[in-house]
Each structure stands twice: as structure tokens, then as C-alpha cells.
Amino acid sequence: MAMVSSRLVFLVSICILISQAIAQPNFLYHFCLNNGNYTSNSTYNTNLNQVLSSLSSNTEIDYGFYNFSYGKSPDKVYSLGLCRGDAKPDICRSCLNNATNLLTLLCPNQKEAIGWYDYCMLRYSFRNIFNVMEGRPSFYMWNRNNVSANLDQFNQDLRTLLDSKRVQAAAGGSLRKFAAGNATAPNNQTLYSLVQCTPDLSDQDCSDCLAGAIGKIPQCCGGKQGGRVITPSCYFRFEVYLFYDAKADNASSPSLSPPPPLVPSVSPPPWNNTAAAKGKESNKSQTVIIVVPIISFVVLIIISFCIYLRVRKPREKPQSESVDEIRRVESLQLGFGTIKVATDDFSDANRLGQGGFGVVYKGKLFDGQVIAVKRLSKNSGQGDLEFKNEVLLVAKLQHRNLVRLLGFCLEGIERLLIYEFVPNGSLDHFIFDPIKRAQLDWARCYKIIGGIARGLLYLHEDSRLRIIHRDLKASNILLDSEMNPKISDFGMARLFELDQSIGNTSRIVGTYGYMSPEYAMHGQFSVKSDVFSFGVLVLEIISGRKNNSFRNGENIEHLLSYAWKNWKQGIISNLVDPTLKAGSTTEIMRCIHIGLLCVQENVADRPTIASVILMLNSYSITLPTPSEPAFFMNSGTESNIRLQWENDSRVTESNQSKSSCVQASINEVSITELYPR
CATH class of the missing domain: 3.30.430.20 (Gnk2 domain, C-X8-C-X2-C motif)
Structure with a gap:
């Protein structure tokens, strides 16, 4: 004892x-x-x-x-x-x-x-x-105070300051890659920033690391007076007050400056070491008072947990998991009767549309909340496994540019998913409709493009799991009441091995026309597959044309073919829909340029979505010249493989010795990669 x-x-x-x-x-x-x-x-x-x-x-x-x-x-x-x-x-x-x-x-x-x-x-x-x-793994922190006015100018000043410090830090030697400095911000404020890389990185790696971190500002601390993104190899911080030793401004020598006053961080302590941390910080003194009881509570929890681990009886480790994973989200489960009442017994009047999953209905819960209900059709290719995958996957995803899962129903033969209702429907109903198209001026289109990119960045890099969507297209982008885009449909989730970045499959799923050539022809997918789809989507938004055949005078052309031909001839303005020509020509041309970079055949040539966001937000970055889109490129001289988008939604792979066709399936759309968070 x-x-x-x-x-x-x-x-x-x-x-x-x-x-x-x-x-x-x-x-x-x-x-x-x-x-x-x-x-x-x-x-x-x-x-x-x-x-x-x-x-x-x-x-x-x-x-x-x-x-x-x-x-x-x-x-x-x-x-x-x-x-x-x-x-x-x-x-x-x-x-x-x-x-x-x-x-x-x-x-x-x-x-x-x-x-x-x-x-x-x-x-x-x-x-x-x-x-x-x-x-x-990385985490964010942000100042609680919002930028009060001139947000666009504040963002521009911040981006210029951080870009200049990024270049300065990357040019540092093998002892230190660090830069700090300040700039004038709106309302007579001074904006302070600090950036740093581990000095063992090359100049290019340091610059790329900081560029990726800076590209996360919109979801980390957009509209805030301060924030930081911290990764293993680099980090940055900005504030509207001096938080570092002012003598370190524009420091370039290895010798260190005198110590700054120790400014206590008043961030709440971390609660989970497996999820991306998003702390909050402020220079307000009263925040410290809030932290003290939180820390005491954490101390009590840690001590209790340690005692529990010591005195509990040892037990055999189960050989297999027999408990259904769906129980992990039981708190989200709703009764079938509740949904039946909410949708007026799934009446045709409440029918919103139909996809590969089944019919989607509009409903209203007892508390007045409007919902969208996906009802799994009996003859759908998605069964219980896919249904559970979507529940388990989407329940973990929380981002303003992703459709939010509110609940699900699993009762008898009924399989229902309950999502937030997005009132403006899908993007394709706007960009391909000559009447509704007029509601999308360039400012809204640019906002939609940026929102889709931020949603993809969350899926690729910032969520607890790495998600490759595989079916990014206009009909899977929903628009809320303020025309903010929300990526939807995550029906075919699969887990990658740790650190895996490229996968192979014999089952090609998604929508041809948005599908990258390496995936459509060889079953190889990666985050760059989604980048290709994003590039197609950008060109569709700007042109108002689908990336399948359309009539151009007497000829039938494809969008990528048309865009590339006009790019080569220096008349890319022909691609722009007339309703957008009142917008910023510089922004439109830059977006077309980015779109063409995303649809290049060589996977390595396509930018990451983090780089895309940086290109969209920073005009100090010179864009590389795109190569010919995948639509035109051959995959080798001997095999003579050519990618063809056919009207029957098939892809043909042919060479001298073989010919095969693979039929697309509908709405099987997500790949998940586990990654430490």
C-alpha cells in the first residue's frame, strides 16, 4: 500500500x-x-x-x-x-x-x-x-481585435510588408534567416511584422515555406489586427503594436540584439495535441484574468487523468475494433420522423434537385432552422459504407467555404444527410445561365474564386485529415445568401497511409472535363488533381462556358483548347464573358493566367493551392509562363496517348498495342489522407 x-x-x-x-x-x-x-x-x-x-x-x-x-x-x-x-x-x-x-x-x-x-x-x-x-503540423493564433476600417488597404499594406520581410529572411545565411520591420497602416497605425525560417533551409525553401504560411492569412486571421502562422520550418507574426525588440528591425548579422521585455502570451492552453491549434491572443490585460481559472482547471484534469492511468486495472488490448464508427457522431443523429415532418413527407414542392446520391429536399426543423436533406436512393451506387464515410468525414470538417453537416439519419433502409441550407443553389446555375449570369459581376466572381481556393487549402493542408475532393466542379460549389462559395459532396472518403501524397486507383470516379489526365488515364491522384479541376473551374467562371464542346462560329471547340489558342495569339480577352468586362482587367488576366498554370499536363508544373492563393493575393509575385494544357499534350512519343473529353463522359486511352475505355461513376468524390494535426 x-x-x-x-x-x-x-x-x-x-x-x-x-x-x-x-x-x-x-x-x-x-x-x-x-x-x-x-x-x-x-x-x-x-x-x-x-x-x-x-x-x-x-x-x-x-x-x-x-x-x-x-x-x-x-x-x-x-x-x-x-x-x-x-x-x-x-x-x-x-x-x-x-x-x-x-x-x-x-x-x-x-x-x-x-x-x-x-x-x-x-x-x-x-x-x-x-x-x-x-x-x-502547424497552428494559428490571432488577435481578438478586428481591423476597424479600410480592410482592403490594411491587407495590401500587410501583404507588401510580409513579402518584403520574406525576401529579406530567405536571403539570410546559414546562421540566421530572420527579418523584422514595420510599415504604415491605415488610420495612422503602425504595422509590425516578424518572419523567420530555420537557417538550414535553402533560400528557395525558406521563401516557399513563408509564402505558404502567409497564404493562410485569410483563414487564420483575415480581418484581424494581428496573427501568426507557425510551422516546423518557418513562421510569421504581425501586430499593430510592437511585440519584438525594435533593434532587431531589418537585422542581418548573426549576432543577436539585446533582449526585449518579456511579453506574456495570454493564449488559452492547448486542449488537444492532435488537432490544428487555433489559439487567440490579445494585448488586453483583462484577458490574463480569464486564463488563470482555465489553467487551474487544466491542472486538475491532468492530475486526475494521471491518477486514473496509474490505478486503473490493466486490461487486454482488443484484437479488433468491433464497435461501429458511426457511434462516434451519435450526437448528430436525428430521427426519421423529425426529417419526414421537416420536409413535408419529402414532397415534390420541397425537392431541390437530384444527384448521384439521390434526391435533395429542403426542410425546416421545429426550431425554425432551414436544412437541406440528401436522401440516399435505393439504387444508388453509394451504400452504408460510403454513407458512414461521408458522415464521419464531413462532421470533422469545419470551414466557412465548406458546406456544414448538421446531422444524419440511419433508420431502417433510410439513409439521410442533413446539411445547412445554402439558398442560392449551385454555381453552375449562375455561370452557365445567360439570365442569372448578370448577377455575377467581376467582384463577386473574384470573391468566389478566392473562396473556393481557401476551401481547397483547408482540405489539402489545414484540416485534421488531408482530403482530395476528386469531383470539384461548378455544380458542387454552392452559394450562400451573400454569394460566398461552399464546396460540397464528400461521398467517397478513403484513408491514405501516413505521409502518402499520391494514390492509385482502378476505379475512376468524378466528372470528366474537370478530371486531370494522370487520374483519368492512369488512376493516379494527388492534391494536384484538385488543382487541375480548380483551373478548369476558374476558366469556366471567367468565360461562362463549360469545359465540354461548345460552338464557336462554325467550329466545335473545348474550353481549354479555346483558352490556349487565344493565349498563344495574345488575344486572351476573347475568353472573358462580356458581363465581366467592366471589372478589373489586371485581375481577370491574372486569374486566366493562374487557371492555365493549374491545367498543365505535367503534375509538377502545376502550383499547389497554397501557391495559387499567394498568386491571387500578391501582385509582387511574377507568374511563370504556362505550358500547353493537358487537353493537347501527348504522354510520350511511342505510346501516343492523347486525352479526349468525349460527349459520352468516357476517357479513351490508346496506343499501338491496346485500347480501353473506363466509364465514369457519379458523385464518388473524396480521398482522405491522415496527417498529424
Whole structure:
């Protein structure tokens, strides 16, 4: 009994140490990556202790960057520490010392972990993390205060400032890639910014990393007076007050500036180390008062959990998961009777449309909330598995440019999905309708293009899972009452292996015309498949024409063919729908240029969606010249493969020795890649 009590005291002490470390004012966030475990007395544990000890005790380095490794494979440990560029060496070492003590407590027995403080970052891994640019896992923080006026000018000033600092930091040497500075913002405000990369990155990798982080401003902190995006390889921060040592402005030498006053971070402590963190920060003093009871509560929860883990009876680990995953979202389940009443017994008057899933109905719940109900048809290709996939997948997705799942019904043979009602219907009803088309001026079209891109960025990089939509098209973009776009339809979710970025399938699903050539012809898909579809969609929005055959005078042409021909001849304005010609010519031409970059045949040549957002928002970036779209390109000289969009929705792959056709299926649309968040 005495032994149990002493062990409990020890565990409680450890838990208190963890909670105290987390409660330190400049602790931000951490991730424990599930990439393997080690035991307490293992060689890996010994090597980890050795490398962390070397990092925290080193007094020779005074430029804030530490990278050490120790041991031999497979137990070799790599560690990397980075201090903020305006931190004095003693503050830097103190921060790293705290981090080395805390991170192994927060992530016991896990081979890979990363943690951030205001003044330093520490990570360690069993794999080589040196000279490698990594943008995930990441998290955001933002100032609670909104920009009060002149938001467009504020955003432009912010983008110009961050771009200039990005270039300056990327040009730094192998000891430090850091830049800080300020600029004038609207209403006589001063805008301050700080950017930094790990110095082991190349100039290009540093620039690309910061460009990707800066491209996340709209979903991170759009319209806010301050914010930051933090990744393993780079980060940036901006505020309308001075938050760093002013002597570090435009710093270029490896020697560090005198220490700034320690400004406590008043962010709420992290609650979950598997989801992307989105903290909130403010320079308001009263916020600190709110944090104190929250920290106390967290301390109590951690201590209670540690005691529970120690005293609970051991039990055998189940060999298989027999519990249906649908129970994970039981709180979203609604009764069939409730939905039947809401839709007036699924009356034709409430019918909104029909797709591969089945019929969609408008409904109204008892509380007055208007909903859209998808009713699985009996002869639909989607069965229980696809239905559960969509529920489990979409329930985890929360973004203003994605349609929100409100609930589901699974009763007897009935399978229903309940979504938010989006009053303006789908985008195709506007861009391809000569009457409704007039409601879309260029400002709205530009807003729709940007919103779709931000929704895709969330799916590709910022959600808990990596989602490849595979059926991005105009009919799957819904418009709310303010004409904000919302991506819909996630009916065929599948899980990627960890770190997998390219997949193969023998079952081609989606809509031809929006489908990338490598996917349509070879079943290969990646995030660049969605980029191709996005490029087609951009050209459709601007031209008002579908990417299938349309009559151009006496000839039948395809949109990509028509766009490329006019681009080569320097008369790309012919592509622009007349209703948009009153808009910004520069923006329209730039969007066409981006669209053509997205539909290139070579997957590597297409930009990522993060780069697309940066291109849309920053005119300081020079766009590369696009190559010929996939519609025209041959995949090799011997096989003579050509991609053809046919009227019967099939794709033909042909060469000298074989010919085959693959029939498209409808509305089977999503791929999921697990990624640490």
C-alpha cells in the first residue's frame, strides 16, 4: 500500500510539473506525433537524453540555432532548436532548457515531437529533419481585435510588408534567416511584422515555406489586427503594436540584439495535441484574468487523468475494433420522423434537385432552422459504407467555404444527410445561365474564386485529415445568401497511409472535363488533381462556358483548347464573358493566367493551392509562363496517348498495342489522407 501511495505521489508530482510548464506565460503549443514509440530503458531513450542534454547545455552557439544528432540507425536521434531572432542568448538557452524538460514529459515514449514557446522552438525525431522544409503540423493564433476600417488597404499594406520581410529572411545565411520591420497602416497605425525560417533551409525553401504560411492569412486571421502562422520550418507574426525588440528591425548579422521585455502570451492552453491549434491572443490585460481559472482547471484534469492511468486495472488490448464508427457522431443523429415532418413527407414542392446520391429536399426543423436533406436512393451506387464515410468525414470538417453537416439519419433502409441550407443553389446555375449570369459581376466572381481556393487549402493542408475532393466542379460549389462559395459532396472518403501524397486507383470516379489526365488515364491522384479541376473551374467562371464542346462560329471547340489558342495569339480577352468586362482587367488576366498554370499536363508544373492563393493575393509575385494544357499534350512519343473529353463522359486511352475505355461513376468524390494535426 505504501508503495502504491509513493508511486501516486510521484505521478502527481510529474503531472504538476507538466501543468506548471504548460502554464508558463510563453508556452504556445506542442504536437506528439504518432510515428513510433520507445521504451524507457531503450537505446533510443538514451540517445534522446544525450542529444537534448547537448542542446540545452551548449554555450558556444550564440546565434540561436542548434541542430544535433546522436547514435546510430535505427536508434539515431535528430534534434533541432531555433530561437526567435531578437532573443538574447541567455533567454534563448533558458527557453530551450524549459522546452527540453517539458517536451519529453508531454510526449512520453514518442519518438517524434515538436513544441513552441514565444521565444523558441524545439523538435526531435528518429528521422533526419535537417535541411528539410516541412509545413505540417502547424497552428494559428490571432488577435481578438478586428481591423476597424479600410480592410482592403490594411491587407495590401500587410501583404507588401510580409513579402518584403520574406525576401529579406530567405536571403539570410546559414546562421540566421530572420527579418523584422514595420510599415504604415491605415488610420495612422503602425504595422509590425516578424518572419523567420530555420537557417538550414535553402533560400528557395525558406521563401516557399513563408509564402505558404502567409497564404493562410485569410483563414487564420483575415480581418484581424494581428496573427501568426507557425510551422516546423518557418513562421510569421504581425501586430499593430510592437511585440519584438525594435533593434532587431531589418537585422542581418548573426549576432543577436539585446533582449526585449518579456511579453506574456495570454493564449488559452492547448486542449488537444492532435488537432490544428487555433489559439487567440490579445494585448488586453483583462484577458490574463480569464486564463488563470482555465489553467487551474487544466491542472486538475491532468492530475486526475494521471491518477486514473496509474490505478486503473490493466486490461487486454482488443484484437479488433468491433464497435461501429458511426457511434462516434451519435450526437448528430436525428430521427426519421423529425426529417419526414421537416420536409413535408419529402414532397415534390420541397425537392431541390437530384444527384448521384439521390434526391435533395429542403426542410425546416421545429426550431425554425432551414436544412437541406440528401436522401440516399435505393439504387444508388453509394451504400452504408460510403454513407458512414461521408458522415464521419464531413462532421470533422469545419470551414466557412465548406458546406456544414448538421446531422444524419440511419433508420431502417433510410439513409439521410442533413446539411445547412445554402439558398442560392449551385454555381453552375449562375455561370452557365445567360439570365442569372448578370448577377455575377467581376467582384463577386473574384470573391468566389478566392473562396473556393481557401476551401481547397483547408482540405489539402489545414484540416485534421488531408482530403482530395476528386469531383470539384461548378455544380458542387454552392452559394450562400451573400454569394460566398461552399464546396460540397464528400461521398467517397478513403484513408491514405501516413505521409502518402499520391494514390492509385482502378476505379475512376468524378466528372470528366474537370478530371486531370494522370487520374483519368492512369488512376493516379494527388492534391494536384484538385488543382487541375480548380483551373478548369476558374476558366469556366471567367468565360461562362463549360469545359465540354461548345460552338464557336462554325467550329466545335473545348474550353481549354479555346483558352490556349487565344493565349498563344495574345488575344486572351476573347475568353472573358462580356458581363465581366467592366471589372478589373489586371485581375481577370491574372486569374486566366493562374487557371492555365493549374491545367498543365505535367503534375509538377502545376502550383499547389497554397501557391495559387499567394498568386491571387500578391501582385509582387511574377507568374511563370504556362505550358500547353493537358487537353493537347501527348504522354510520350511511342505510346501516343492523347486525352479526349468525349460527349459520352468516357476517357479513351490508346496506343499501338491496346485500347480501353473506363466509364465514369457519379458523385464518388473524396480521398482522405491522415496527417498529424
